[in-house]
Amino acid sequence: MRRRDMLLASAALPATAASLGQSGTGGPVKNTVISSANGLAACKRAHEILEAGGDTLEAVVSGVTLVEDDPEDSSVGYGGLPNEEGVVELDASVMHGPSRRCGAVGAVHNIKNVARLAKLVMEQTGHVLLVGDGATRFARTWGIPEINLLTEKSRLAWVAWKQSQRDSSGHTNWTNWLDMPDDAPRKQAQNSLRRQFPEASDELLAWAFSVAKYPPTGTINCLAVNEKGEMSGTTTTSGLAWKIPGRVGDSPIIGAGLFVDQEIGAAGSTGLGEENIRICGGHTVVENMRHGMSPKDACLDAMKRIARNYNGDLKKLSRFDINFYALRKDGVFAGASLWSGRMSHGYMSAPKFAVNQGGESRLEECAYLLERKV
Numbered sequence: 001m002r003r004r005d006m007l008l009a010s011a012a013l014p015a016t017a018a019s020l021g022q023s024g025t026g027g028p029v030k031n032t033v034i035s036s037a038n039g040l041a042a043c044k045r046a047h048e049i050l051e052a053g054g055d056t057l058e059a060v061v062s063g064v065t066l067v068e069d070d071p072e073d074s075s076v077g078y079g080g081l082p083n084e085e086g087v088v089e090l091d092a093s094v095m096h097g098p099s100r101r102c103g104a105v106g107a108v109h110n111i112k113n114v115a116r117l118a119k120l121v122m123e124q125t126g127h128v129l130l131v132g133d134g135a136t137r138f139a140r141t142w143g144i145p146e147i148n149l150l151t152e153k154s155r156l157a158w159v160a161w162k163q164s165q166r167d168s169s170g171h172t173n174w175t176n177w178l179d180m181p182d183d184a185p186r187k188q189a190q191n192s193l194r195r196q197f198p199e200a201s202d203e204l205l206a207w208a209f210s211v212a213k214y215p216p217t218g219t220i221n222c223l224a225v226n227e228k229g230e231m232s233g234t235t236t237t238s239g240l241a242w243k244i245p246g247r248v249g250d251s252p253i254i255g256a257g258l259f260v261d262q263e264i265g266a267a268g269s270t271g272l273g274e275e276n277i278r279i280c281g282g283h284t285v286v287e288n289m290r291h292g293m294s295p296k297d298a299c300l301d302a303m304k305r306i307a308r309n310y311n312g313d314l315k316k317l318s319r320f321d322i323n324f325y326a327l328r329k330d331g332v333f334a335g336a337s338l339w340s341g342r343m344s345h346g347y348m349s350a351p352k353f354a355v356n357q358g359g360e361s362r363l364e365e366c367a368y369l370l371e372r373k374v
Contacts (some may be wrong), residue, residue: 003132004332007175018192020080027271028058028134028227029226029227029228029229029263029329029330029331029352030050030066030227030331030357030358031047031050031224031225031226031227031357031358032047032224032225032327032355032356032357033047033050033059033063033219033222033223033293033333033356033357034222034223034224034325034327034332034333034353034354034355034356035063035064035216035220035221035222035223035325035353035354036219036220036221036270036353037322037351037352037353037354037363038067038073038075038076038218038220038352038354039063039064039220039221039222039354039366040354040361040362040363041063041361042060042063042064042066042067042068042097042164042177042222042354042355043068043218043222043354043355043356043361044063044360044361045059045062045066045220046050046059046060046062046063046192046222046224046356047224047357047358047361048060049062049063050224050226050227051358052201052276055096055230055232056096056097056098056121056144056200056201056224056226056230056231056232057094057095057096057232057234057357058171059224059226059232059336060094060114060115060224060232060233060234061094061116061119061179061316063222064076064222064234065113065115065116065223065300066222067113067220067236067296068113068114068115068236068294069314071151072153072154073218073220073237074153074157074211074216074218074241075115075216075217075218075220075237075238076147076218076220076236076237076238077090077149077236078110078147078149078239079110079149079153079154080149080160080216080218081154081157081211081216081218081237081238081241081242082127082150082152082154082155082238082241082242082304083242083243083244083245083247083364084242084243084245085153085245086114086150086158087109087150087243087245088109088149088150088154088238089107089108089109089238089239089243089247089312090105090107090108090109090111090112090114090149090236090238090239091104091105091106091108091114091118091119091236091237091238091239091248091249091251091252092104092105092108092114092115092118092162092235092236092237093234093235093252093253093257093258094115094118094119094232094233094234094237094258095233095234095258095259095260095266095300096122096123096192096232096262097229097230097231097232097247097252097261097262097266098230098232098262100261100262101122102122102128102254102258103119103120103122103123103125103127103128103129103230104118104120104121104128104129104130104252104253104254105117105118105121105129105130105131105135105252106129106130106131106132106135106248106252106259107131107132107245107247108131108132108135108136108139108244108343109133109136109149110136110146110147110148110149111135111136111139111144111146112147112149113144113228114236115136115234115236117139117144117184118234118236119234120139120142121135121138123261124142126136128254129252129254131248131252132246135204146334146340149238149367151199153204154198156208157208157211157241158202158214159193159196159209160193160208160209160211161212161213161215161241163212163244164209164212164213167309168265168344171244181213184188188197193208201208205290210287211241211271213243215240215242215251215345216236216241217234217240217241217270217271217272217273217320217321218237218270219236219237219239219249219257219269219270219271219273219328220235220236220237221233221234221235221236221253221258221268221269221270221325222234222267222268223260223325223326223327223333224327225266225268225327225329225331228307229313229329229330229371231262231265231327231371232260232266232331233259233260233262233266233267233327234258234266235250235251235252235258235269235270236251237249237251237257237270237275238272239251240256240272248276249272249273249274249275249276249277250269250276250282250346251273252275252282253273253277254282255282255283256269256273256276256277256280256281256282256283257269257273257281257282258282259283259285259286260280260286261286261290262329263289263329264286264289264328264329265286265289265295265325265326265327265328265329265331266286266287266297266326266334267281267282267286267289267299267324267325267326268282268322268324268325269322269324269325269328270322270323270325271279271320271321271322271323271338272320272321272322274304275306275309275320275335276322278306278309279302279305279306281302281322281324282324283304284298284301284302284305284363285298285299285301285302285326286298286320286326287302288301288302289326289328292335295326295328295332295333295334296326296333296336296367298326298334299325299326299334299335299336299367300336300367300369302324302336303322303324303336303338303369304369306338307338307369307370308322314370317338317339317370317371318339320338321337321338321339322337322338323335323336323337323338323344323351323353323366324336325352325353333355334366334367335351335352335353335364335365335366335367336366336367336369337351337366337367337368337369338368338369338370339351339368339369339370339371340368340370340371340372341372342372350365350366351365351366352364352365352366353366
């Protein structure tokens with residue numbers, strides 16, 4: 001055997017165990033779908049398609065389409081929170097394990113189902129990533145309808161955010177600050193929003209001010225493996241709320257927000273995309289699994305790399321959240337978070353992720369690297 005052939009053969013060895021089609025418990029691989037916590041319905045839809053013999057990529061894309069269509073999920077698709085100019089910009093990527101192909105779109109306007117648009121880029125072009133107006137024109141070419149993605153709920157939150165932006169003297173051009181009492185900026189803003197949105201409940205107004213103060217990152221990542229060991233994944237998002245127009249996070253970046261290696265497994269992420277991009281998180285998790293780490297340990301190792309970028313400074317690390325999800329080819333899976341919990345609307349919630357292996361989807365707790373004190 002030539003030296004080159006020997007090297008190629010040895011390079012393939014780590015994938016051998018996974019390519020045998022056996023699960024971590026020694027049994028056959030189950031149809032398995034995992035996603036971020038907002039993907040219970042997505043996992044169920046994707047699993048149904050797998051059970052019917054459908055392709056793994058079509059399964060995950062169909063699953064996340066449910067979330068993209070849901071105006072109540074303000075982190076994805078229709079109803080996503082907008083950029084600083086009040087425009088919703090969407091990003092997405094897909095990877096198809098069996099064909100080893102991928103596609104992605106970034107900073108897309110007026111197209112609701114960008115995961116499917118990313119799949120179309122993969123299938124119909126020789127490119128991987130289309131962005132901005134070019135991506136929108138590509139969608140128009142294929143007859144995808146354009147809609148206004150900004151719902152009244154998201155517009156309410158955007159206006160609340162605009163009114164919260166103040167200069168060093170506490171002034172803002174988005175409220176009548178000349179007539180505003182010095183000690184009541186929030187009350188004045190609430191009254192202003194009530195006049196503009198008379199149907200808004202107290203709960204909705206409280207949510208608007210909460211997301212204005214603490215911009216959510218959101219996103220849905222969805223990964224699947226079928227009984228034949230075929231894998232695919234997708235990540236779709238409306239990105240960081242109030243972002244600078246044109247900002248693209250990790251979701252459409254192959255190797256960051258999503259990575260699939262048919263011989264090993266798949267990984268994806270939600271949370272602050274900039275931190276994930278800096279460590280190529282999706283690729284890092286899969287490579288960790290290639291070298292023998294379990295999905296859980298692979299995700300936690302990626303978290304350690306993020307923490308290392310801040311020299312372990314807990315104060316700085318406490319300012320953001322990030323999650324990884326990993327699915328190995330043999331069906332073993334895990335989710336992991338940087339922190340043990342996150343503050344959401346005034347209370348601490350434990351990070352979780354969604355799983356479906358048949359029947360109803362369930363939530364499982366993520367492993368975590370750091371413990372957040374209440």
